[in-house]
Amino acid sequence: MSVPRRLVRSVLSVFCTLAVMLMSVTCNKQVTPAPPLPVFTPENDDANAGTWKMIVLSGPTQIAVPAPAAVTDPAYVAELTSIKSQQAAITSDQKNMIADWSGSGVLRWNEILRGLVAQSDLPPEPNPDGTYPVPSAANPFAFPQFPFGNPPYAARAYSYVAVAQYEALKAAWYYKYQYNRLSPSKNSSSIQSLMPTTNLPSYPSEDAAVSAVTSTLLQLLFPTAVDQITQQAAQQQLVVQLAGKASASDVAAGVALGQAVAAVFVARAGSDGMKNATGTTAQWQAIASAVAAKGEIPWISQEIPPRPPQLPFFGNVKAWMMTPADIVNERPGPPPSTSSPQMAQELAIVKQTVANLTSDQLAIAQKWQDGVSTTTPPGHWNTVAVPYISAAKFSEVRAARALALLDMALHDAAVACWDTKYTYYNPRPEQLDPSIKTVIGLPNFPSYTSGHSTFSAAAADVLSYLFPAGASDFASMRDEAATSRLYGGIHYNIDNETGKAHGKRVGDYTVRFAQSDGAGQ
Amino acid sequence: MTFVCALVELSQVCFPSHPIRPHRPNTGNLPVRLGVVVYRLCTKPLKKLLPPLVMLASLSATLHAQTVDDAIMIPKKTLFTGALYSHDTWNQYWEGPLERTNGNLGTVKTQSVSWTGNYGITDRLDVLVTVPYVWTHASQGVLHSMHGFQDFALGAKYNFLDRPFTEAGRIRAFAVVAGGIPMTGYTPDFQPLSIGLGAKRIAARGTLNFQSNRGWFLTGSTAYTWRDNVTLNRNSYFTEGQLFLTNQVQMPNVFDYVVSGGWFRRGLMLQGLFFQQRTQGGGDIRRQDMPFISNMMNLSRVSGMVMYPIPGPLHNLAYQFTYGYVVDGRNVGQSTTITTGFDYTVHFAKRGQKQ
Numbered sequence: 003m004s005v006p007r008r009l010v011r012s013v014l015s016v017f018c019t020l021a022v023m024l025m026s027v028t029c030n031k032q033v034t035p036a037p038p039l040p041v042f043t044p045e046n047d048d049a050n051a052g053t054w055k056m057i058v059l060s061g062p063t064q065i066a067v068p069a070p071a072a073v074t075d076p077a078y079v080a081e082l083t084s085i086k087s088q089q090a091a092i093t094s095d096q097k098n099m100i101a102d103w104s105g106s107g108v109l110r111w112n113e114i115l116r117g118l119v120a121q122s123d124l125p126p127e128p129n130p131d132g133t134y135p136v137p138s139a140a141n142p143f144a145f146p147q148f149p150f151g152n153p154p155y156a157a158r159a160y161s162y163v164a165v166a167q168y169e170a171l172k173a174a175w176y177y178k179y180q181y182n183r184l185s186p187s188k189n190s191s192s193i194q195s196l197m198p199t200t201n202l203p204s205y206p207s208e209d210a211a212v213s214a215v216t217s218t219l220l221q222l223l224f225p226t227a228v229d230q231i232t233q234q235a236a237q238q239q240l241v242v243q244l245a246g247k248a249s250a251s252d253v254a255a256g257v258a259l260g261q262a263v264a265a266v267f268v269a270r271a272g273s274d275g276m277k278n279a280t281g282t283t284a285q286w287q288a289i290a291s292a293v294a295a296k297g298e299i300p301w302i303s304q305e306i307p308p309r310p311p312q313l314p315f316f317g318n319v320k321a322w323m324m325t326p327a328d329i330v331n332e333r334p335g336p337p338p339s340t341s342s343p344q345m346a347q348e349l350a351i352v353k354q355t356v357a358n359l360t361s362d363q364l365a366i367a368q369k370w371q372d373g374v375s376t377t378t379p380p381g382h383w384n385t386v387a388v389p390y391i392s393a394a395k396f397s398e399v400r401a402a403r404a405l406a407l408l409d410m411a412l413h414d415a416a417v418a419c420w421d422t423k424y425t426y427y428n429p430r431p432e433q434l435d436p437s438i439k440t441v442i443g444l445p446n447f448p449s450y451t452s453g454h455s456t457f458s459a460a461a462a463d464v465l466s467y468l469f470p471a472g473a474s475d476f477a478s479m480r481d482e483a484a485t486s487r488l489y490g491g492i493h494y495n496i497d498n499e500t501g502k503a504h505g506k507r508v509g510d511y512t513v514r515f516a517q518s519d520g521a522g523q
Numbered sequence: 524m525t526f527v528c529a530l531v532e533l534s535q536v537c538f539p540s541h542p543i544r545p546h547r548p549n550t551g552n553l554p555v556r557l558g559v560v561v562y563r564l565c566t567k568p569l570k571k572l573l574p575p576l577v578m579l580a581s582l583s584a585t586l587h588a589q590t591v592d593d594a595i596m597i598p599k600k601t602l603f604t605g606a607l608y609s610h611d612t613w614n615q616y617w618e619g620p621l622e623r624t625n626g627n628l629g630t631v632k633t634q635s636v637s638w639t640g641n642y643g644i645t646d647r648l649d650v651l652v653t654v655p656y657v658w659t660h661a662s663q664g665v666l667h668s669m670h671g672f673q674d675f676a677l678g679a680k681y682n683f684l685d686r687p688f689t690e691a692g693r694i695r696a697f698a699v700v701a702g703g704i705p706m707t708g709y710t711p712d713f714q715p716l717s718i719g720l721g722a723k724r725i726a727a728r729g730t731l732n733f734q735s736n737r738g739w740f741l742t743g744s745t746a747y748t749w750r751d752n753v754t755l756n757r758n759s760y761f762t763e764g765q766l767f768l769t770n771q772v773q774m775p776n777v778f779d780y781v782v783s784g785g786w787f788r789r790g791l792m793l794q795g796l797f798f799q800q801r802t803q804g805g806g807d808i809r810r811q812d813m814p815f816i817s818n819m820m821n822l823s824r825v826s827g828m829v830m831y832p833i834p835g836p837l838h839n840l841a842y843q844f845t846y847g848y849v850v851d852g853r854n855v856g857q858s859t860t861i862t863t864g865f866d867y868t869v870h871f872a873k874r875g876q877k878q
Binding site: 033123127128364365369443491 | 766767810
């Protein structure tokens with residue numbers, strides 16, 4: 003028996019109507035990964051930045067930059083001609099690339115770096131026998147990939163990149179004003195300026211120096227991202243030429259300078275103690291035994307299976323502004339005894355807080371969660387700082403200074419806090435009372451003191467020095483970040499309060515340096 | 524009473540999108556204010572579509588009528604209401620394509636109690652509502668349990684075709700519009716222990732059913748679900764290989780279909796179902812990472828269902844039981860789900876009136 007035609011027609015028509023109707027409901031819900039960095043022209047070229055105090059280099063002339071050819075030299079004239087013809091044939095892709103790099107190269111690299119940290123911020127999965135594999139720098143692509151970008155690793159990475167950029171830029175500034183070669187768009191009226199350009203001399207190119215120093219360090223710190231890193235560096239070097247901001251020889255001199263500065267930092271990174279920060283099983287047990295010998299309950303991993311403690315010897319890694327003696331001297335006193343009534347009280351507060359958590363408190367815990375697959379707490383504070391730097395319209399060298407100061411303080415906070423954590427090896431609330439559960443991930447290292455509180459106080463301290471108008475905002479963010487750990491169920495109040503005070507003292511080391519580095523505020 | 528299956532399917536099929544825990548009564552639909560919701564979902568392009576959508580919403584009913592006979596639609600002026608309990612557990616899940624266990628979760632259990640209501644506005648147009656309360660719990664690790672009202676779901680089902688097909692039975696077709704909206708500010712950003720995904724959504728569904736005169740039936744149903752962006756409490760997240768510096772998460776849309784067959788007569792139903800959900804985008808859970816709300820959550824589930832009219836004075840009461848098992852998936856738990864409950868039919872029309 004055949005199917006009635008009308009039946010088929012009515013079915014089809016209804017379904018087609020429905021389909022057409024709903025397919026056209028293309029909701030406008032596109033989410034872009036990051037808004038473009040604001041484009042700005044620096045308000046001040048900071049012509050004296052070549053004299054600002056160095057941190058690692060002995061001075062701006064530690065790395066020699068040869069004098070450029072005269073602007074009348076045929077080779078330079080040919081470079082200008084090349085820019086002219088490239089500008090005449092510019093594509094829309096190239097225009098987009100120029101826009102991407104027009105909001106400060108330093109800030110753009112910082113954003114890329116935060117992405118690399120988030121990508122690598124994953125602890126290794128346990129082996130079937132309950133042990134954990136360790137990422138290997140010698141074989142970074144093998145599972146688990148190197149590195150595990152946990153908070154101390156990230157703090158160190160942010161600081162290496164920021165300080166190296168800053169040193170490279172101060173050296174570049176020194177030579178710029180020694181040689182005073184203007185940018186192609188200033189030297190030739192037929193070359194357009196397609197990026198914000200000032201009267202800053204263009205030899206050696208600051209953007210090229212930044213691209214080279216950053217890409218070299220990032221390849222060391224995040225080796226699996228080599229393709230992305232080299233591509234971005236090449237793009238930055240291409241873009242400044244297309245935009246009439248630097249010529250080929252400006253770029254080449256900048257790249258050479260950046261690479262030479264990077265070599266100094268690569269050497270430092272190889273001997274800063276990071277290689278020994280993981281330690282051995284015997285060393286971890288020695289820490290636990292020492293704490294137990296004092297009658298205290300030592301920290302135990304709450305992961306299943308138990309995971310080795312995170313970087314127990316990161317407290318021995320070289321700091322930027324603090325000596326090893328400073329780290330010990332600033333170390334907070336011990337937490338209340340694990341058997342004391344005060345500890346019982348601290349524990350009760352955590353339990354009560356989590357059990358009665360409001361949705362606002364949960365939101366705060368999540369806002370500052372900064373756990374796996376995030377930029378980590380140091381990255382969170384970089385994210386906080388970037389809009390202040392853009393809004394202040396800093397020159398590239400001053401933007402680099404701001405991030406260097408912030409990230410040195412964050413790294414020193416990581417060193418100081420990890421030193422404290424592994425001195426006292428204090429258990430988390432969930433260990434002392436297994437009925438306490440968390441609403442964010444539980445970090446796999448001892449409780450006292452709170453890393454987030456230490457990081458946040460150090461960061462707020464430095465940012466308040468750099469941007470006094472934002473001081474009250476930074477202070478409330480610092481307090482919110484600290485309290486978020488109580489709401490999350492992962493820290494006692496005393497961890498947070500002690501961590502904040504400690505972080506402030508650590509941050510002050512960087513602020514004192516900044517007060518006398520020759521850059522003014 | 525015979526419409527129970529529609530309700531079951533409401534919870535299982537109509538609103539796909541379960542993270543690591545496939546069976547969550549997911550529901551949420553927009554109320555009769557479907558139009559309003561749709562409007563909010565996508566402002567511009569929808570303006571022109573509002574009138575027809577609203578019309579359809581208020582016009583049709585049924586989510587999944589894959590059952591049979593007159594029973595598939597709730598007759599005019601009849602309320603079919605039920606209370607269902609659902610128990611869903613898994614101790615293995617797919618991290619991308621890789622199936623694994625996780626000592627920090629152990630067995631993840633999701634329970635829910637849902638109230639459902641299905642009302643016949645006309646014999647061909649039903650409106651269906653679900654209100655679920657959900658509890659989650661992990662047997663190991665330190666992660667906190669969550670509980671609360673999840674998403675309000677509302678659907679309208681229209682039986683636009685119903686006629687004899689060969690001499691053996693009848694064929695029917697249905698168009699459904701359904702939506703879901705979170706009832707509370709529960710957090711979706713605590714997977715796999717969040718009680719839901721926190722996304723407003725709207726789905727279009729088409730269903731075709733053949734019911735033999737002797738009781739056998741075969742039904743196919745398919746839906747496409749549009750999901751609104753979700754707002755997180757944090758200002759950045761990492762997914763699909765990228766850092767996002769925003770609190771907005773774009774939720775991929777979802778395609779699903781279900782095929783079922785069985786026997787249905789005089790209120791007694793036995794049926795087997797095969798359900799597949801395919802998320803149209805989203806990333807995989809990375810090794811040892813937490814799941815994320817916009818992950819590509821795909822799954823295939825087989826289920827068996829019984830509905831049994833309880834004899835005796837309460838002749839409007841029926842019992843139902845469904846057992847479901849996820850046979851394959853991606854970024855979801857391999858869950859076993861049991862749903863059980865009672866349904867009750869209330870006739871508001873006078874006796875003798877057409878039922």
